[in-house]
Amino acid sequence: MPKEGLTHEHVNMDQSGPTVDQNVSQGDVAQPEKPQADHTDIHHEHQADQRLLIDQKIATSSQRLTMITQGKQSSDQEDTYSWYLWKTLSLISFYRILKKFLRKGSKSQRKTPRCLNVSKVSDLDSKTLTSFHNQCVLVPPSHSWQTCEFVEGFVNDLLEAVRAKGSDMEIEDFVGVGSLYEQWASRKSVVCDIHVPIIPPKPYSFEFELLKESRGSSTIQYCCRVKMTKGNASLAICPCSNSNLDDDDTLCLIHPDKKNNVTESNINYLLCQENSSYLAKTHVVKWFKTAIWKAWDEISHKYEFELIFQNRENPGSLRVRFRSGRVILFKLTPVVRFKDSEVHLTPYLPSAIFSDIHWPVCFTRYENALLQRITNSLPNNTCHIHCLQILSFLHKHQTGLTGPCGLTSFHLKNALLHLLVNKPSSWDPEQMACRLNDLLTFLQQKVKAKSLNHALVGNSLIPSEIGIPEEFRVGKPVNLFLPLSNEELYLKTNRHLLEMIRNMPVLMYEYGSMRNIL
Numbered sequence: 173m174p175k176e177g178l179t180h181e182h183v184n185m186d187q188s189g190p191t192v193d194q195n196v197s198q199g200d201v202a203q204p205e206k207p208q209a210d211h212t213d214i215h216h217e218h219q220a221d222q223r224l225l226i227d228q229k230i231a232t233s234s235q236r237l238t239m240i241t242q243g244k245q246s247s248d249q250e251d252t253y254s255w256y257l258w259k260t261l262s263l264i265s266f267y268r269i270l271k272k273f274l275r276k277g278s279k280s281q282r283k284t285p286r287c288l289n290v291s292k293v294s295d296l297d298s299k300t301l302t303s304f305h306n307q308c309v310l311v312p313p314s315h316s317w318q319t320c321e322f323v324e325g326f327v328n329d330l331l332e333a334v335r336a337k338g339s340d341m342e343i344e345d346f347v348g349v350g351s352l353y354e355q356w357a358s359r360k361s362v363v364c365d366i367h368v369p370i371i372p373p374k375p376y377s378f379e380f381e382l383l384k385e386s387r388g389s390s391t392i393q394y395c396c397r398v399k400m401t402k403g404n405a406s407l408a409i410c411p412c413s414n415s416n417l418d419d420d421d422t423l424c425l426i427h428p429d430k431k432n433n434v435t436e437s438n439i440n441y442l443l444c445q446e447n448s449s450y451l452a453k454t455h456v457v458k459w460f461k462t463a464i465w466k467a468w469d470e471i472s473h474k475y476e477f478e479l480i481f482q483n484r485e486n487p488g489s490l491r492v493r494f495r496s497g498r499v500i501l502f503k504l505t506p507v508v509r510f511k512d513s514e515v516h517l518t519p520y521l522p523s524a525i526f527s528d529i530h531w532p533v534c535f536t537r538y539e540n541a542l543l544q545r546i547t548n549s550l551p552n553n554t555c556h557i558h559c560l561q562i563l564s565f566l567h568k569h570q571t572g573l574t575g576p577c578g579l580t581s582f583h584l585k586n587a588l589l590h591l592l593v594n595k596p597s598s599w600d601p602e603q604m605a606c607r608l609n610d611l612l613t614f615l616q617q618k619v620k621a622k623s624l625n626h627a628l629v630g631n632s633l634i635p636s637e638i639g640i641p642e643e644f645r646v647g648k649p650v651n652l653f654l655p656l657s658n659e660e661l662y663l664k665t666n667r668h669l670l671e672m673i674r675n676m677p678v679l680m681y682e683y684g685s686m687r688n689i690l
Contacts, residue, residue, distance in 0.1 A: 296677060298555075298604040304680045305558050309358045309565045316352060316362070323364040323502045324348070326475075326492070331368065333467035340443065340459065344369040349536045350503075351581065354543060356560045360568035361581065363489075364502035367516055369509050370456070376402050378451070380510060382643065383530065392648040394629075395530040396517050398451040398508055400444055450529040451508070453519035457488075460506040488520050507534070513641050514538060535628055538640045539585065542628060545638065546592050554599040559608050560588050569679065570672040578656050578665035579619070586652060587614050589627035593634065612673060619666055622656040625649035 324346075331343050350365030351357040372378060379399040384392050443459060445452040461481070468479055482489040492500040507516040514537035526532065550556070564581045571577070591597065591610060599607060618624040628634050630649035656662040 296605055296680065298602050300680065301562065301604045301608065302558070302601060305562055308680075309558075309561050311352075311357050311359055311362055316355075316357065319362060319500060320348065320352060320364060322500065323366070327366055327502070327504065329471055329474075330464060330467045333470045334463045337463075337466060337470065339463050340373070341370045341456075342373055344371060346504075347537070349540065351564065351585075354540045354585075356543075356557050356564065356585070358561045358565035358568065360565050362501070364500075365505070366502060367505050367507045367518070368460075369516070370460075370506050371509075372400060376400055378508065382510075384647070392630075392650060393654065394533045394644070394647075394650060395526050396510060396533060397529055398517065398531060400449050400451060445529050448529065451531075452528045453531060454528055456506055457519050460504075464504065510641070514639070515641060515644070533644075535626065535640065535644070538628055538638055539589065541638050542589060542593075542634065543585075545635070546589075550599060553601060555601050555604040555607060556588060556592060556599045558601075558604060559611055560584060562608065563611060566672050566676055566679065570668055570675065574668055574671060577668040578653070578661045579615075579668060583615075583624060583652060584611075586624065586627045587611055587618070590614065590625075593627060593631065612669075615669060618653060619656070619662075619669060622653050622662060623651050624653040626652055 327346055331346065334343055347367045347369070348364065349367055350363065351361055352364055357363075377400075379401050381397040381399065383395050383397065385395070443451055443455045445455075465481075472479070476495060478493045480491040480493065482491060488505050489501065489503045492502075505518055505520050507518045508531065509515070510517055510533070516534040516537070517531035518534045519531065547554075547557070563584045567579065567581060567584060588611065591607075591614060595610075597603075597607065597610070625631075626649060628638070628640055629644050630647050631645075634640065634645060636645075656665060
């Protein structure tokens with residue numbers, strides 16, 4: 173039994189933790205019970221301290237983890253801000269580089285403008301061009317004749333009313349000019365252009381001062397100043413020219429049309445520049461419009477249509493609108509004859525480089541005479557007029573799409589005259605595509621060079637029978653593309669011509685197909 177208890181105690185001691193000798197008695201074992209309890213308490217205190225230490229370590233670790241997490245979040249935010257800042261700076265830098273590249277590209281494009289591809293014209297055969305011209309471009313002769321007849325009759329009534337009411341200036345017989353009278357109008361430009369020459373009432377007369385402004389070493393710009401003077405040689409010997417006569421009822425049988433109510437102050441006030449004796453374009457235009465308005469008020473009761481003055485859209489243009497809806501367009505322009513020639517000084521031509529007393533020079537009467545002379549010398553059924561009509565039609569159509577530019581039908585006509593005079597070629601109907609290609613190539617070259625000389629002025633190849641005054645025939649050429657020195661206008665004109673050529677084949681086929689359907 174004691175042996176078994178020893179064994180039991182021994183086992184308990186082994187389970188209690190501390191090591192004791194295996195050969196102990198039961199009494200020996202019973203004595204250390206009190207120290208064993210103390211040891212257990214110490215052990216529990218030690219475990220509590222360890223738990224407290226562990227809790228402190230856990231709390232410290234949690235704080236550190238929280239701080240690390242917050243640090244990571246702040247660092248992530250800083251990285252995000254840095255990334256956005258870097259991306260923004262990169263985009264700004266890319267934008268600046270792209271802007272510089274585009275500027276360089278635009279400068280190089282201005283220095284070397286794109287060449288126009290006129291090879292598309294050769295893809296159109298002469299049969300297609302002839303069909304397009306006959307169906308879509310050609311103005312029926314009966315329509316042209318009826319339009320001109322109506323406009324001429326109506327304008328004659330207007331001017332007669334102006335003369336009957338009396339005015340500060342005398343009006344001569346009108347002159348028909350432009351494409352409709354020169355027989356190259358297209359269906360997009362059926363407009364009657366009428367020049368109305370004006371002269372001063374007696375005893376006044378015009379004196380002309382032709383001015384030449386050099387534009388480079390090879391070209392020149394003409395303009396003219398018109399001076400209003402009183403008295404001339406034919407009236408000097410007649411007593412009615414004496415302004416000191418007090419009898420207003422005096423009738424001169426030699427000069428019965430003398431108007432005594434015209435005074436020098438009236439002329440200067442209405443038509444001449446202030447404190448000057450030179451005729452002012454703005455004053456002449458204002459007087460002419462007022463006279464036409466008053467004349468229409470006098471005769472409007474005789475007509476059953478509406479007359480509209482298009483002052484803003486096109487100075488001098490008038491529109492007749494019938495009750496049926498039909499519209500007829502015409503243009504009245506007051507002009508001054510240069511001396512006794514057919515050179516007209518007109519206020520409506522582009523003249524930004526001239527002042528109000530410098531009148532641009534118009535040679536349209538001589539251009540028509542040259543075109544008619546060349547037409548009569550060519551075989552019948554030539555295509556030169558057809559080519560001009562097609563180009564005029566395409567130009568008007570493109571202008572309706574992209575707006576006006578530095579190219580007009582006036583330039584197209586001069587381009588044709590250059591080819592007819594300077595580069596004689598075959599204008600047979602079978603050659604229409606080639607000649608149209610020649611015209612477009614010629615225009616391309618002239619637009620690129622910003623230089624198109626007038627076909628008559630300074631051209632020694634012009635026959636003297638045309639009758640152009642000597643000072644213009646032997647002078648320097650006149651550059652019609654001088655306004656293209658404006659870079660913006662030049663680029664717009666170049667783009668206009670390019671788009672016109674690109675759209676030409678499609679336009680011809682579309683118009684042709686529409687005509688066939690109708």
